[in-house]
Amino acid sequence: MNDQTPRPQIDHAKALIKVKAFGLNRMDLFQREGHYPVPPQAPKTLGVEFSGIIEELASESESSFKKGDAVFGLAYGGAYAEYIAVSTHMLIHKPDELSWEQCAGIPETWITATQAMYLIGGFKPGKSILWHAGASAVSIAGQQLSSANGASAVFATARSDDKTEFCVKELGSKAAYNTETTDWAAEVLKATDGKGVDIIVDYIGPQTFAGNLTAAARDGRIVNLASLSGPSFKPGMAEPNFGLFVGKRLRMEGSSLRSRDEDYQGKLRDQLHDHALPKFKDGSFKVLIEKVFKWEDIQDAHRLMESNKTKGKIICTIS
Template sequence: MATMKAIDIKDGKGPIENMFFTEMPRPKPTHAQALIKVKAFGLNRMDLLQRMGMYPVPPQAPKTMGVEFSGTIEELAGESERGFKKGDAVFGLAYGGAYAEYIAVSTHMLVHKPDELSWEECAGIPETWITALQAMYLVGEFKPGKSILWHAGASSVSIAGQQLSVSDGASATFATARSDDKTEFCVKELGAKAAYNTQTEKWDESVLRDTDGKGVDIIVDYIGADTFAQNLNAAARDARIVNLATLSGGKLKAGQTDADLGAFVRKRIRFEGSSLRSRDEAYQGRLRDQLVEIALPKFRDGSFRSIVEKVFPWEQIQDAHRLMESNKTKGKLICTIP
């Protein structure tokens, strides 16, 4: 049986130091899958949670971490999507398994790698850009002329989201972040109209000021408890609040319970949670198609950027996780496999 190197977790979960290299069987592609020799993979915050045993991994996912990658097709199963062949350079989204030399993944979730982008840039696109597309269009119901606010503005999904919003005619694109360096990045590098430091200002009041009291039409939030009340205040009438994570905690505590719940009725607000990894292949495949249609041409001509903060050789996976935990990054962390 052919084997491969992969990154595993001692005891199945634990701190950074529990990650180690191991040998495991090389996956065999079935049905519509392809076997990919991985060149690079992207890190995501869900990886940190999964490592600690705090992320609900889909039943079809392998235990190995990693959901986005770039590489070359080594083998195709009999039902694979037309248009792919052995040797093709691709990038894609998986339910897991990218922290390894090889990954078996549905061809419905693969995209041909543009010559204009590096392996590292492509490895940082699938999870973040597809999540941004899902939050903005499918859940948030974005249309040109609407305003939108992206929390955690220097995070990878919001970096993608701000570029999408500006490109597709948002009346105004806003962001929040936890430092002046990051808010400046959102305005100068991503085109946000304004970005607010959540540590030094009441960002919801700033949004109302900058929208002449109207509020913002769509809010994409990963924070949870700490932003719940302010989201309701900053939301416009008929606003959509899209919640993708609860980084500040999933339960409201004392001091967070002064939220104006009447805003739900008065403003006709819709608050909706969503996730991507738990979706079925057909749903994810539609988003793959949207990525190819909307974003790929703009990556080719340079209008969109896959912003990579730092590239690590995969032997330094522990250092990569430490940097992600520091919350000091502006863009993707990528690991490469020789």
């Protein structure tokens, strides 16, 4: 904590934010270990989502923002800090109904879920959807979005019974399956009368690949956002039936949010603001927080995330 980083400079449409809280994400762990491809415009400092107060505005900033405004937003990096410089195109005014901690847990997770569902998955009311890693922050957001926006059925997977129970009781999923103890793909087919699900959002990669092909419906879409089970198939993993790709006319697409340009991210910010923010205000959507740390205890926060035992966001506050 003795190293000092200069206060960021702002230009064009950027604002200087005094950070009140920031959210942790799995990518932070990978970046810390040198395994995450950081965008060229990102600073070395970790962190992509935050809440705070505007201290300065550059000349091309959005006119709806002014000095002293309470905001939250998404950045390419630099949120683990007392100050962050970020485009005003990626900011949202903080509602009075939400705390600094809650707002810091919204941008990355809810925008990623929106991107996966709509822009990649082609979600429309009446479609069914499965969220892997159901107790992760993005899937917590995704299950709420799916239910609220007219999914015919929402399913989830997780690696423990308490997490699958959490998905059903707290998030409203029709069913959730423990991937350690059940043939989740077979259970999904059974629950859908053999049809399968229209959209699968996956972070696991090789370990769930074969099951995804089985559980997907004809003309289904599989959205891959990460590969937590590693970059390649390992002994003991189920062998995929590649004939299902053709037989079911499946589409699989990988995607990431952080590597997208500002225009792309800005459109997702607008969608979050227009469609989700009212539901945060009235309590329909919930930001579920596992634990709040002081930012001096960031190592403990990372250890908690590494434990894979959380059901919600990990947040750090800066006093």
